[in-house]
Amino acid sequence: MAALRSPSAPVGALFAALTLLLPGSMGATALAQASSTWGEFQGGPARAGASETGPEPPYRRAWETSVAPEGPDERFGLSAPVIAGDLAISVGPEHVVAVDVESGEPSFSVDRDLGPSVPGAVASVRGADVLVYTQGWGAGPPAAPGATTQSPSPATPSAGPSDSPGAPGDDGQVFDSELATLDVESQRQLWPPVPLDGVSRSGVTVEGDRAFVGLNGGTVVGVDLADGTVAWQRDLDGQLVTSLAASDGLVFAGLQGDGETPPVLAAIDQATGEVRWRYEPTGAASIVSAPSVADSAVHAVFTGLSETSVVALAAGTGEQIWSQRLDSAFDVAAPPVVAGGAVYVTDPRGQSRALDAASGEQRWDFAQNSIVLRTVPVLVGDHLIVPTIDGELAAIEVATGELVWRGVADGSPIRAMAVAGERLIAVSGGAQNGFVAFEHDPAGTLVREPSPTTLALVPMLGAMAVVAIPLLALVLLLGRALASRMGPAFPDDAGSADGGPDDDGVPIRDPWEDDEEDPTR
Amino acid sequence: MTNQNKRRNQRRNDGKTARSAAYRAPERSEPVSPRRRGLLDSLFAPRAAGSHSMPSIRSSLARGIVTVAGTPVIAMAGVAVVVLEWLGALALGYEGPFALFLNALALPPVGTSFDASLSTSLFGLQGGFIAILGFVAFRAIVQAVLVAMIVDVLRGGSVGRWTFMRALGALPVTLAVNIGGVGLLTLASLLGPALGPAFGLLIQMAALVGGVYLLSFAPVIAVDERRRLSEAMGRSVRAARMPGAGNLTLSAIYVIASIALLVVPSKPGSQLGVNPAVSAWVIVLVANLLHLVMQATVAFRYLSVADEVPEPAPRARPDRGRRR
Numbered sequence: 001m002a003a004l005r006s007p008s009a010p011v012g013a014l015f016a017a018l019t020l021l022l023p024g025s026m027g028a029t030a031l032a033q034a035s036s037t038w039g040e041f042q043g044g045p046a047r048a049g050a051s052e053t054g055p056e057p058p059y060r061r062a063w064e065t066s067v068a069p070e071g072p073d074e075r076f077g078l079s080a081p082v083i084a085g086d087l088a089i090s091v092g093p094e095h096v097v098a099v100d101v102e103s104g105e106p107s108f109s110v111d112r113d114l115g116p117s118v119p120g121a122v123a124s125v126r127g128a129d130v131l132v133y134t135q136g137w138g139a140g141p142p143a144a145p146g147a148t149t150q151s152p153s154p155a156t157p158s159a160g161p162s163d164s165p166g167a168p169g170d171d172g173q174v175f176d177s178e179l180a181t182l183d184v185e186s187q188r189q190l191w192p193p194v195p196l197d198g199v200s201r202s203g204v205t206v207e208g209d210r211a212f213v214g215l216n217g218g219t220v221v222g223v224d225l226a227d228g229t230v231a232w233q234r235d236l237d238g239q240l241v242t243s244l245a246a247s248d249g250l251v252f253a254g255l256q257g258d259g260e261t262p263p264v265l266a267a268i269d270q271a272t273g274e275v276r277w278r279y280e281p282t283g284a285a286s287i288v289s290a291p292s293v294a295d296s297a298v299h300a301v302f303t304g305l306s307e308t309s310v311v312a313l314a315a316g317t318g319e320q321i322w323s324q325r326l327d328s329a330f331d332v333a334a335p336p337v338v339a340g341g342a343v344y345v346t347d348p349r350g351q352s353r354a355l356d357a358a359s360g361e362q363r364w365d366f367a368q369n370s371i372v373l374r375t376v377p378v379l380v381g382d383h384l385i386v387p388t389i390d391g392e393l394a395a396i397e398v399a400t401g402e403l404v405w406r407g408v409a410d411g412s413p414i415r416a417m418a419v420a421g422e423r424l425i426a427v428s429g430g431a432q433n434g435f436v437a438f439e440h441d442p443a444g445t446l447v448r449e450p451s452p453t454t455l456a457l458v459p460m461l462g463a464m465a466v467v468a469i470p471l472l473a474l475v476l477l478l479g480r481a482l483a484s485r486m487g488p489a490f491p492d493d494a495g496s497a498d499g500g501p502d503d504d505g506v507p508i509r510d511p512w513e514d515d516e517e518d519p520t521r
Numbered sequence: 522m523t524n525q526n527k528r529r530n531q532r533r534n535d536g537k538t539a540r541s542a543a544y545r546a547p548e549r550s551e552p553v554s555p556r557r558r559g560l561l562d563s564l565f566a567p568r569a570a571g572s573h574s575m576p577s578i579r580s581s582l583a584r585g586i587v588t589v590a591g592t593p594v595i596a597m598a599g600v601a602v603v604v605l606e607w608l609g610a611l612a613l614g615y616e617g618p619f620a621l622f623l624n625a626l627a628l629p630p631v632g633t634s635f636d637a638s639l640s641t642s643l644f645g646l647q648g649g650f651i652a653i654l655g656f657v658a659f660r661a662i663v664q665a666v667l668v669a670m671i672v673d674v675l676r677g678g679s680v681g682r683w684t685f686m687r688a689l690g691a692l693p694v695t696l697a698v699n700i701g702g703v704g705l706l707t708l709a710s711l712l713g714p715a716l717g718p719a720f721g722l723l724i725q726m727a728a729l730v731g732g733v734y735l736l737s738f739a740p741v742i743a744v745d746e747r748r749r750l751s752e753a754m755g756r757s758v759r760a761a762r763m764p765g766a767g768n769l770t771l772s773a774i775y776v777i778a779s780i781a782l783l784v785v786p787s788k789p790g791s792q793l794g795v796n797p798a799v800s801a802w803v804i805v806l807v808a809n810l811l812h813l814v815m816q817a818t819v820a821f822r823y824l825s826v827a828d829e830v831p832e833p834a835p836r837a838r839p840d841r842g843r844r845r
Contacts, residue, residue, distance in 0.1 A: 283647075284647075305646055307645040307646060307647060308645075327616075327642055327643075327645065349793060351616075351793055365616075367616065367617070367792070367793035367794060369792040369793055369794070452617070452792065452793060452794030452795070452796065453616040453617065453793055453794060453795055454795070454796075455611060455795045455796065459796060460795070460796045460797065463796070463797060463798060463799045464604060464797075466799055466802075467799055467802035467803050467806055468600050468802070468806060471600075471803070471806055471807065471810075472596055472597060472600060475589075475590045475596050476590060476591075476593050476596060478586075478590050479586070479587060479589070479590025479591030479592070479596070480590075480591060482586065482587045482590065482591060483587050483590075483591035486583065486584070486587050488677050489584055489588070489675045489676075489677070489821055489824070490675065490676060490677060490824065491677075
């Protein structure tokens with residue numbers, strides 16, 4: 001397998017911190033021709049991550065279904081879930097797993113060639129729901145025989161990019177990465193797997209009658225869903241490790257920088273595979289998040305050591321509409337959530353921000369103060385649902401930016417989520433590896449908690465006074481007692497304080513006045 | 522002229538006037554001024570052994586505590602500066618964590634690293650490089666005033682209007698010390714990655730310790746002796762390097778304690794937020810009062826040995842007679 005192109009420090013360190021840890025929670029959701037609901041990663045090909053309907057907070061767990069970790073050392077978990085009819089489907093390292101949305105009962109588990117756990121997309125082909133997904137890991141994942149790339153994160157498979165697609169790995173194997181299909185009802189393949197020239201971590205994006213896949217080496221492939229024919233293949237020259245977005249006849253891909261080249265957002269014509277535009281940020285960014293699209297604008301977060309900014313670009317031309325600087329790095333796996341005239345981004349410290357979709361101005365922020373990494377928030381109705389790495393789920397009211405509900409963390413990280421009717425289907429990792437469903441809890445209670453970053457001046461000053469006054473009193477009492485015991489530091493100098501006459505009885509004057517030299521010298 | 526200033530001028534002029542301090546000073550030999558041998562010789566030349574009046578670290582700290590705790594205006598000024606700086610940061614859009622302010626009154630370059638963190642947090646890395654100059658200027662003013670207060674109190678006087686005049690006179694030195702702190706931190710951040718990740722933290726710590734060790738006396742010298750910038754800096758280095766004085770140990774303890782407190786996880790005020798809890802205020806205000814104590818400790822230590830600091834060695838001049 002080809003080795004990962006090594007980014008230079010310190011950009012490389014930042015890249016490594018944010019990209020290597022992101023695993024397989026990016027995915028695809030597709031509406032394609034028929035899939036009615038959350039058929040792709042973040043709801044659909046635009047990756048907007050929003051659903052107008054769905055369960056309202058407060059939530060309770062409806063059911064949990066464990067799925068054994070797979071892959072080398074059985075450390076790897078499931079991809080982001082997608083919904084096909086009554087089933088929630090996730091792509092695991094060695095199986096495609098489906099469970100019933102209402103009950104959580106396992107529906108089917110189909111073998112899959114070992115590969116990164118990245119989500120597939122549900123498409124409607126000839127009237128049937130078909131899951132399109134990638135499989136295969138070339139010379140093998142990290143820690144497997146023949147592996148040459150970095151270590152993955154537990155419970156989520158990942159793979160390094162190829163430096164020369166199609167080239168044999170160190171052990172002489174050639175890449176066996178493929179694009180495969182699965183009829184959801186019959187669990188039969190629609191057409192023979194389509195060989196890919198490299199490992200894919202982008203998941204699958206479906207729009208219209210075509211599926212799009214990004215390969216780690218920077219190639220985007222367009223495949224006709226009807227017969228599995230490769231319509232075009234375009235090399236974009238860069239690392240492509242995040243999900244693709246599709247809208248308005250274009251496919252959007254975020255290419256990571258490597259310390260020498262900046263990250264790039266590129267748009268490709270869905271029909272021809274031609275590159276329509278490429279956007280490079282003006283700041284010194286080194287990585288870019290997965291893109292999302294809404295109202296003919298593409299959104300992404302560019303992160304670098306010098307600055308981080310959320311940008312909105314005209315989907316058709318790539319012209320920058322606005323750019324908003326933020327003071328935090330971002331996980332590249334999470335595309336901005338876009339809906340209702342606002343763009344929502346959440347940084348790894350758990351600070352969510354709502355930006356005006358037209359101007360980029362910040363409407364509100366909420367600091368959850370929990371780690372939000374390797375997961376993606378979603379918008380359900382009027383609430384931004386933010387999962388954390390320790391299993392906490394929080395609901396923020398988008399109208400006010402206030403927290404209205406917070407679930408109890410159980411220590412198992414919640415990965416990406418999908419909305420299925422009145423269920424919120426999540427995939428969790430760690431000890432609770434598997435599916436978790438949340439539903440509205442009529443007995444639960446809502447709260448109304450402003451962000452810790454919203455200033456409450458009087459209480460804040462009150463807290464300060466409560467501390468400062470007694471503290472100073474205590475310190476000064478202590479000082480007085482000690483001073484009387486220790487006496488002056490330099491007895492010879494004592495008693496010559498300003499404010500009294502000197503030894504000659506002359507009134508005190510400016511001490512600098514009788515000096516020859518300028519005191520400010 | 523006041524008695525205090527008469528004495529100051531006398532010390533400045535002869536530099537060797539015997540004084541008595543509140544502790545028993547050991548017998549000491551005359552300072553030796555070896556001949557200067559080249560670039561940075563004052564920094565790297567071997568130090569001559571000898572006794573001196575430098576108080577022990579324990580007695581210095583005790584005097585520092587008494588100076589700060591026994592002077593209401595100094596303690597209150599310290600608290601006021603922290604509160605004002607916090608409110609200013611909020612006005613500029615800072616959203617936390619409040620625990621960063623643990624080092625608001627720290628000696629440079631530890632305090633300078635606080636400035637750098639706050640500046641980059643508010644304005645990003647590029648904007649922060651420019652904005653840090655403003656933060657450094659503010660720190661220089663605050664430090665000059667606080668050091669002037671401390672020196673006046675240590676000298677047995679009280680804080681008055683002339684304290685601020687002396688602070689004004691020391692401003693170029695405090696500004697230089699803080700800018701030097703920025704330079705040290707920048708150099709360390711460049712050298713660290715170049716030497717490898719294992720050395721990065723070591724280099725950063727060494728820069729902080731070195732900065733405190735070599736530069737911390739300079740503001741005291743500027744206030745007490747009204748020396749030029751270059752003289753104050755050179756004298757600070759020479760005073761720091763007095764053999765057996767324990768300055769390096771004190772600097773290392775101070776830096777390690779400051780950084781350790783900053784990196785303690787889950788301490789109050791370590792999360793994003795602009796409304797610090799009572800517990801967060803407690804640790805931040807206490808920590809900053811301790812920084813003031815350290816400043817007073819440093820001032821006391823210098824004033825105790827001011828008469829013994831060796832003068833700079835004369836520069837070697839070319840012997841023109843031989844050429845002839």
